[in-house]
Amino acid sequence: MSVLAGKRKRQELASSLSATLSNEERVVYNIIRGRKEMGIWQGDIKRETNIPDSLMKKSIKMLLAKTLIKEVVNIQNKSKKVLMAAEFEPSKEITGGEWYTEGKLDTQLIEALSDVCMKLILRQKVSTREGILDWIRKVGTEIFPGGVSAGQVEQILKVLVLENKVQEVNSTGFGDFASVPAGEVCYRLAKKTAVGVKVGAMASFPCGVCPRINACTPDGVISPTNCQYFEKWLDF
């Protein structure tokens, strides 16, 4: 449906429905609808109208029952739900973007997509964003029934680079990179993933990773001679 056609249809719907609403409900509905995909918090509606509190709450309840409006969790403030006309999709600022479901980060989706990317890169030695996307569209529909976007795959790959599991490189067109045109961005396992992430000297014993190191002194309440973490570490 074109944008104009969509707009006309919403206007027709609005005018047919407004005939069935009370005055208060109509006022509240118009305010909510006016905020489109951003929606509005109940407290803000109260500030814009002179409708008494109880009547306003009743109107909102009726509008929800008639499915003219919906409640959306606001990622900026989860305790303040946002009211939105039913026909609008909440903006990214409200939902948090494609990684958020009902105001929560969809960690299951992130983990599943990370897992798929890692396995493909391990199997193919070198993968591109498009290659991974193609595989998901052809074979991975059961794992991702809602599908995934190119942006999501790219973001997951960047996160894997930040986790030092994957390296972003430019293809040379030779050897392992033979299937990827020279110069194109592609991804391979970071060397450290294959041999194991190197643990630095500081990170290999209690003091190096101790959250209390700044409070620790040779003769203090927390000291190396009475430290519980040390005792545990040396308890063979």
Add this chain to the structure above:
Amino acid sequence: MVQQYGIKFALHLINKHFGNVVSKVCENLFRRGLLTLDQLIQYTQLTKDQVKNSLLVLIQHNCVQPFLLDDDDVNNLKVRTQYLALFDNIVHRLRFPKFLETVLLRLDEECVDILDGLLRDGRLTLKQMVDRASQGKENTVTTKVVRESLCKLLTARFVERCPAREPVVSTSFKETTIRKRGVKSAKIFETPKTLEQRVLEAAMPGDAIRFSLTADTVLNVDGEKKSDDVQMNSVEENVVEEEQILWRANFEEFIRHLRHKVLIENVRSQHDDGTATVLSAVLEATKTVEKNVKMENSVPLSLDTITTEVMKTDTGRALTIDRIKASLSQLGCSSSSVVDDLYSIDLKKIIEQARNEDVESIVLKRYGNDAYRMFRLLSKGSSFLDTDKIAACTLVESKKALKFLTQLWNDNYLHMETVPVVTGRRSSDIFWWKVNQPLLWINVLDEMYHAALNLSIKMADEQKKNEEVLNVPKHKLKEPGPLQKEYKRLLNVWLLLGSSLMKLDDALMLFHDF
């Protein structure tokens, strides 16, 4: 400038090796800077003899350098010796086993014995080395044998002549400028040297004397004549003078060697054996012409020279010129960066990468995976990022992101700025975050010194707590039972603490000496 735990750790080492009194003198030199003998007596409240003896011990072991400060004041006729504590040399005492291992790998056991003597006693003459080598042996070790080993150590520059007793250092400094000829040039400002650097420079003899065995340098270690005009001394006079020269370990060369080792190993793990071989050949060929240990770039060499050096090595013989070129490219020597057909490798970058890996490893273990991703995002970039942007890029919830970022900032791993934002009637702060690498590394280094101090204290504590077990005769420990079990546990504890300290010392060198 050394941070607080660096000084505490250095003082702990002095205390452990030389006792409380010497440690007190050293502490005052660290806390108050350069001091004369009278000032030290005043501040330490020790007797004159105690202070004098402590200074002699510290000088003997190269932990303090005396010098005369020339303040260009013609009216000031009184020249007073001042004393400078040498932090680096004190901390090097922790890594004597590594220095001995280096000599064992590169030279032989006899050289290790001589070095061991120098490290234990601070400085020795040739005669003292001979006496030491002969102790406990049926036949006296000849001077010739000891001299040969000393020559090997001098050629490798692991041993040097002791510096001048009390060099004169001027108080004034001049801005150093370099002008390019014939080109519109700007004065290039070089950071003025610290007083410590100037004292050490003034004390150090030139290379020709520093690594020369003969007293009046008529013949140097390579057997070349130095000067035809110098009156030849008699052989006896030369021998007498030679035996009076004081020698000591050249810490600089050992640190250079260890730095090269770390550079090569890092390149090996990041790239491959071939590239590590190329770097190793370049560093080996240029080590005697490096101006200082912390060279940012390797000494420029032509491809021909590099190829020749690579092919001298066992592993390098299999490499073709194309393979060598590919390795140089991996090391950052692309065709655009090569000047006058000379290749120079960015060593500073390799060291910085190794430091970043160590810091990231700490962040991962201490703060978790989410914080690790955010820290890596910030350390890869050089500009500020706001909380929401960081959360979006790393797929961490905003509130959680703010919590981790604040923790990192509290512990001085991040730099933070707040920017007030007014939207309508509301005003709020937006937090912007950044990694300030130089400050971060200073902070991490101090934490490392703190951790090293903790390990040392724990080792001493374990020894004290288990003194009884350690004093039990060895034959009783061979009998199975609780005593043997306790002894074995103690050995394991000792091994773990000791090896952790040695591993941590590698990190100390990475952040301070390399």
